[in-house]
Amino acid sequence: MDFVLQVCNHAITAWKHSKSTGDNLNNRTDRPRVTEIKERNSVATKEALLAAARVEFQKAGYVGASTRKIASDAGCNAALINRYFGSKAGLFDGVMEACIDLDALECLSNDEIVSALADIALSKAELKAEFDPIVVAIKSSGSPDAQLVVRNRLGNPMVEQLASLIGGESAEQKAGVILSLISGMYVGRVSVGAQALSQSQNETIRPMLTAALRAILTSERT
Template sequence: MMGKDKSTGDYLSNALNQPKMSSPKQRNPSATKNALLDAARTEFQRTGYNGASTRNIASDAGCNAALINRYFGSKIGLFEAVMEECIDLAPLHGLSPNEMVEALADIALGKADPTGGFDPMVVAIKSSGSEEAHDVIRNKLGNPMVEQLAALIGGNNADQKAGMLLSIVSGMFVGRVSVDADALSAEHDDAIRALLGHAMTAVLLSGT
């Protein structure tokens, strides 16, 4: 029964003015995949493959962890998608041997920069203890990087030279972050750069 002071029109008006329940927001699959990839880059770079949590990745991406399996099949599938982003060595194209050595030394000395952007090589180093991640690292990063650099170097033993140079670059990260020796700290960059130059030049020019 309606109250004494309420008319049928009043009740209809109130009903029409009630806030409507919003319909569930449609999820954009492309945006969700990109959000998961962005969150995975951060997590894998922070902890490496074994330490990465799919729950953390999904939470940072603002979605349910089940969507990782939906879009990438598994954690290793997500890792493979992240590692597709091989470092682009095209900026080294056309450089003289000395210029190439200087550029590679810059890359090596920048490996321990915590403010740097996503770096798949750092992810690979932090994930090196994972048997599950090993083949992905080799096939999506290691071999493609060697092939890129070898094509730029040319000549005899180009693949081996490229592999050695990239090992020197990644070794600086291990020395500075994993070993954390005072002798390799940033305050010694000038001396380290000179030594890197000598080592890389010896590799690059060997057999020429």
Template sequence: MELTDFSCNQVITLRLTSKSTGDYLSARLRPSGKLEVKTRNPAVTQEALLKAARLEFHRAGYDGASTRKIASDAGCNAALINRYFGSKIGLFEAVMESCSDLSPLRGLTTDQLVVALVDIALSKADHQIDFDPMVVAIKSSGSAEAHDIVRKNLGNPMVEELSSIIGGEKAPQRAGLLLSIISGVFVGRVSAGADALSKHENDTLRTLLGMSMTAVLSAGEAN
């Protein structure tokens, strides 16, 4: 395709690839007057969108997240979210897919497991963390649209994985309680802003959380 720039009487040659215009070709004018066209790499664009989405969903939850901001942070047009993920909810599902990994807890003694779970609970309010799926789930809890995805990709898988780690009687129920304690600390500390659960109380909270988690874990020990 040739375009004539009447302001400077030069012909600009535009070479388009066979890719859809939905890829939003980027271009720049060379000194020679020819337009250099570059196509997006779909895999790179999708990964950039996922990375930006993790940050935005962590910051604002599902309902509060802005697809415009996600696309801007990824350096592309917001229409590409629909192209690659179908919709905002499709992008959310891709972010939350297979994000439950409690494997580092395997092989720990009961005391070590308690320490690790307490550390997890107290770190949920750490603003230095870029992406925490449990925090995303909590911040998205008011969204009916996101609920089933959180349940399918995070809630049930985390309970199943933790119950397989702790074992014993009523393992799924005890695992659910442990995860509820962890999420409850975040809600009380961040959402409710309770002073009694602030970071300044970490020493006391660490002791109390350790006691409660030990009690839950011990409830499944064989008699």
């Protein structure tokens, strides 16, 4: 009888052990893997750095931007900028990577494109808190590293995209002149502070700007 009880006890113990082990295995299976957690944390950290960098580059430009402040605002160590982006220039490149947004001009007539471009030019001539790639590009023009990023990520791609929307003869040249005009509005109004270009003069400026944009779009080689 004692022998039978011992066998039963052993069987019950073995069953409990196997159930516990199985439960633990299930729990471990349900839990995210360490690599998955690291990947999620990595993505979240990179996004936080990019978000903080947009604010800092918008405010101070490339040269004046502090990587320590960017990291602090992102809630992480400054060394992670080098880890994820290689350098300050790499972070700037990441910020400027997806900044082209001319999709609103798709399928518009020439007159509608002119009106939309005038709106864009006047909006670029205002001090804004939110991230604006053209404003950041202008503020960062004193750095060769930033200039290279702007040329590769913003300048040439924007010219190409706008040229494809404009179409026709000398489309790239027209697009380049238009983007220069838009940038120049910001420089004249905000960087130089020309009173003649102040917001109070918008009613006078808009017809001139519209006429200039229309002349560029409709110009032909002679």
